Amino acid sequence: MDLSTHYLGLKLKSPLVPGASPLVDDLDVVKRLEDAGAAAIVMHSLFEEQISGEMLATIYHMELYADSYSEALSYFPHGDDFALGPDQYLEQIRCIKETVDVPVIASLNGTTPGGWTKYARLMEQAGADALELNVYIVANDPQETGEEIEKQVIDLTRHVVQTVSIPVAVKLSPFYSSLANVASRLDAAEVDGLVLFNRFYQPDIDIELLEVAPTLRLSDSSELLLRLRWLAVLSRQLSCDFAVSGGVHNERDAIKALMAGASVVQMVSALLKHGPEHLAVVRDEMIKWMQENGYESVRQLRGSMAFDRCPDPRAFERANYMRSLHSWHRGSAESRT
Ligand SMILES: Cc1cc2nc3c(=O)[nH]c(=O)nc-3n(C[C@H](O)[C@H](O)[C@H](O)COP(=O)(O)O)c2cc1C
Numbered sequence: 001m002d003l004s005t006h007y008l009g010l011k012l013k014s015p016l017v018p019g020a021s022p023l024v025d026d027l028d029v030v031k032r033l034e035d036a037g038a039a040a041i042v043m044h045s046l047f048e049e050q051i052s053g054e055m056l057a058t059i060y061h062m063e064l065y066a067d068s069y070s071e072a073l074s075y076f077p078h079g080d081d082f083a084l085g086p087d088q089y090l091e092q093i094r095c096i097k098e099t100v101d102v103p104v105i106a107s108l109n110g111t112t113p114g115g116w117t118k119y120a121r122l123m124e125q126a127g128a129d130a131l132e133l134n135v136y137i138v139a140n141d142p143q144e145t146g147e148e149i150e151k152q153v154i155d156l157t158r159h160v161v162q163t164v165s166i167p168v169a170v171k172l173s174p175f176y177s178s179l180a181n182v183a184s185r186l187d188a189a190e191v192d193g194l195v196l197f198n199r200f201y202q203p204d205i206d207i208e209l210l211e212v213a214p215t216l217r218l219s220d221s222s223e224l225l226l227r228l229r230w231l232a233v234l235s236r237q238l239s240c241d242f243a244v245s246g247g248v249h250n251e252r253d254a255i256k257a258l259m260a261g262a263s264v265v266q267m268v269s270a271l272l273k274h275g276p277e278h279l280a281v282v283r284d285e286m287i288k289w290m291q292e293n294g295y296e297s298v299r300q301l302r303g304s305m306a307f308d309r310c311p312d313p314r315a316f317e318r319a320n321y322m323r324s325l326h327s328w329h330r331g332s333a334e335s336r337t
Helices: 027-035 048-061 066-075 086-099 115-126 146-163 179-188 221-234 251-260 269-274 278-292 313-336
Strands: 005-007 010-012 016-018 041-047 104-109 130-134 168-172 193-196 204-206 211-213 241-245 264-267
Touching (some): 041 048, 048 115, 086 115, 104 115, 193 221, 221 241, 251 264
Parallel strands (some): 016 264, 130 168, 241 264
């Protein structure tokens, strides 16, 4: 079975890749992931706040601008909240490169073009084969328009793309008024790939303690549906590659994502639940399913369920929406008879 795929100009032995998470902080786990068939390693993110925080902290300690920055500094998570500081992060890239033979994708997480993006270049120099840029922006300022936020995403991406010569993928959120337009502008800005999607931090409320309770729930397969839809809509219309992130837990999820147009399937929650060896289980089950269903390669699967360019996308969506609502009425009428 030929599981090979191309992603960000890299030839990968399979589409199965552990997504960004702290799993890769431990080199033993990194090795286990490679042994279980990881086709590349995506590192967890280095955050803009870690880098700028360090810059600000330096100024702070020089007691030059302490008053103007002390409020900003108080918002930053403590240094110990991050497993690796910026310099350790670069060192970790070197260590992972020495540990595994598969490509290593570093991850940079931020929102504004600025001095911190020099770390993109430093990641490249440390040996990263590609870069994943996670643009985690929550639009919670009522004065800020969607257009301004989108411009920020595009400007930051352009800046990073121009800073490095390795391929760049952007990990996006689904929450844009026109996701298709943002994706297409990123494609025009020459990103090599889009990762669909970021998951958003959704804090809960502890009603007895009257506290905001931070939560980090692992995903399940139901989260994949939103990704499938957008992969299917975008993958044939844009020239960049696509990776799915969110809701891939088993071989059926992986196959669906490939059929919708993904070149790479990233997994985090499933590996945190079942351990790195789960990657090998998914790969073996995928091969079994492909053999039973007459497929010889991932190439045959990829994009087979993606939408072709549609002359009237809005009418197409409305028709599908009406059909799915209508199917419930039909189903419930049938179950009554
Ligand atoms: C514990 C944990 C840490 C994560 N850290 C990062 C990170 O540093 N950068 C990033 O882009 N995504 C991070 N993610 C998000 C994952 O890469 C992934 O997008 C998300 O978990 C959805 O995929 P899944 O359904 O396979 O878990 C993290 C997720 C978890 C659960």
